[in-house]
Amino acid sequence: MTEELSALHKTYAWDLISLPPGKRAIGSCWVYKIKIDSHGTALFIKSTSHGCIILSLYVHYMIITGDDDNGIIELKLKLVRHFEMKELGTLRYFVGIEVAHSPRGYLLSQSKYIGTILKQAHLSDTQTIASSLELDVHYTSSDRVHLSDPTLYRTLVGSLVYLTIIRSDIAYAVHVVSQFVVSPTTVHWVGVLHILRYLRCTQFQSLLFPTSSSLELCAYSDVDWGGDSTNQKSTTGFCFFFLEDSLISWKSKTQVVVSCSSTEVEYRAMTSTTP
Incomplete structure (x- = not known):
């Protein structure tokens, strides 16, 4: 803890000011927390402080390519003058993402992270599924019986949201x-299990940046057009490719208003894709 605080003081991470009146x-x-690598081996104990978080953006213009070794070294030297670096x-x-060269x-892949999610779910079978969602499925908030304890459902869905960082195929x-x-x-729980069985089938799928x-x-x-059976709203999906083959951005999101025609819904989708 002393080393951590010393590093924060050394890099002037904050300014000490008086508390405003009434605040x-x-x-x-x-x-x-014990930090582990992709093989599950412990690296070092890392301490973090939870409280007020301040994010900063530092901009420095340099033209550097992936094979520009001198430029990369120069950038590191500039950063080390101002920040504690190793x-x-x-x-x-x-952070759960495996990188291979x-x-x-x-x-980029998250195969180990997927394995952790599958263990959390306590799946008792070895069944695999070739699609992330059933065809033409339409869920509503009143489907069947509500779960008595939704904790595991929420935990798994939260983990799946993080997984979409790499796995665009499960975004929708x-x-x-x-x-x-x-x-x-x-019914919703069955939908989550469906996704997990699909991930079991595609656990080692990777994202390539050529x-x-x-x-x-x-x-x-x-x-789609009016795919949400509850409010008749449509769902937009888009993806961006940069440098021809590199998938860099994707999203699946419900449109904010109800569209009156298939033409209108297509225009709204294109508008959200190209803001």
């Missing part, structure tokens, strides 16, 4: 089941 300070505490070598694992490019399915975290039913592609940005969008 109360936000309390904080130290939380210790050289950890080639990136292999970070090859002549083709960079491969997770969008559907996340709408019922307040009061999930047995090393060579043309400088071209393109986007694709799609939409």
Whole structure:
């Protein structure tokens, strides 16, 4: 804790000021967590302080490419003058994301994270499914019996939301089941299990960022029409490809208003895709 505080003081992480009249300070505490790598091996105990979080953005303009070793070294030297930094070598694992390097490019996956989710779910079978959601499924808030304890449902859906960082193929399915975290039913639970069995089948699927592609940005969008049986709203889905083959952004989201025609709903989808 002393080392952590010393590092914060050294880098001037905050300014000490007087508390405004009538205001109360936000309390904080130290939380210790064992950090592990992709193989489950403990690295070091990391302490973090929970309380008021301040995010900052630092901008420095440099033209650096992935194979510009001198430029990368220069950037590191500039950063180390202002921040406490350690050289950890080639990136292999970070916040549940596994990174592999090859002549083709960079491969990102979350296979270990998926394994953790499957253990949390306590699935008693080995069944796998080839799709993330049943065809033409329409869930409502009144489907069947409400779960007596929705804790596991909410935990799994939260984990699945984080998984969509890499797994764009489950974005829509997770969008559907996340709408019922307040009061999930047995039908919604079956939908979550469906996603998990699909992940079991595709656990080692990766996202590739190739090393060579043309400088071209393109986007694709799609939409249903009145797919939500509760409020008749439509769902937009889109994805962006940069440098031809690199998938960099995607989203599945319910439109804010009800569209009166298939033409209108398509225009709304294209508008949200190209703001």
